[in-house]
Amino acid sequence: IGAAAVALVASAFVVTSPARAAAGIHVDGTDIVEANGTPFVMRGTSHAHTWYATQTQSFADIAALGANTVRVVLSGGRWTANGAGDVANVVSLCKAAELICVLENHDTTGYGEQSGAVTLAQAVNYWNSVKSALVGQENHIIINIGNEPYGNTDSVTNWTTDTANAIKAMRANGFDHALMVDAPNWGQDWKFVMRDTAATVAAADPNKNTIFSIHMYGVFDTAAEITSYVQAFQSKGLPLVIGEFGFNHSDGDPDEVTIMNQKIGWLGWSWSGNGSGVEYLDQATNFNPNTLSSWGNQLFGQIKATAKKATIYN
Helix, strand or coil, rough: CCCHHHHHHHHHHHHHHHHHHHHCCEEEEEECCCCCCEEEECEEEEEEECCCCCCHHHHHHHHHHCCEEEEEEEECCCCCCCHHHHHHHHHHHHHHHCCCCEEEEECCCCCCCCCCCCCCHHHHHHHCCCCHHCCCCCCCEEECCCCCCCCCCCCCHHHHHHHHHHHHHHHHHCCEEEEECCCCCCCCCCCCCHHHHHHHHHHHHHCEEEEEEECCCCCCCCCHHHEEEEEEEHHCCCCEEEEEECCEEEECCCCHHHHHHCCCEEEEEECCCCCCCCCCCCHHHHHCCCCCCCHHHHHHHHHHHEEEEECHCC
């Protein structure tokens, strides 16, 4: 290569490298990658922080068992609100434990069917209220705009427009993070609204940095259903993660073995503190990492076997 060509290459590197780094965690086709381009495959669990805000040791405990990601339940007021200071502390705890932090607003859960649930537009207002804790953390966090944003109602057809509008509002408000969006139908998308309109939602993101999240419980009780759903996103070139799943549920018996054999990211539900008849989903008994349930042993066994820590922590 001649001197002029070398200078041109060097100039290009100087210009493009900072922009790439600033992107933080981002989408590359069907993959989720870090700022340096290294693929990142989520392996972890959810922690119900908003209901158990004093259980801050859980972040380190989850990491010590091999997880590279924790999904953190937050609320803007449907439950005890998690303000900017608290969210900043959560992000610090994730970073100290060397975890990628998926922050989710639980207030939208079951909208249209469950009393008290809020809209995705209201969830955007929550993220605006804690923005100071999030800007600059694009290498370490993913924003899951709203958990399971529709129940099993006819209004589920509004998911596409409402999700696209929420993404556009987040971008207009200065959020450059990877954004994760949950499926309707309590996250299980059994009407296939997300599957069939995901490309429209992805196109609405000016940053082209949207991750789709399916929750797999009783609807996904066969290997064929799981692999078919995952392959639908692969064939469309869109990134999908399994944002929640369990080994059992009140609506059926998920095929958790097939779920955990998928090459895409997955996050089990949940670390500890479950109630309302689904206490069996606790992975750690009373938040104690030394007393894992059979579900906890199964999940973290697979996590240890497959998880790779984000390179940002190397």
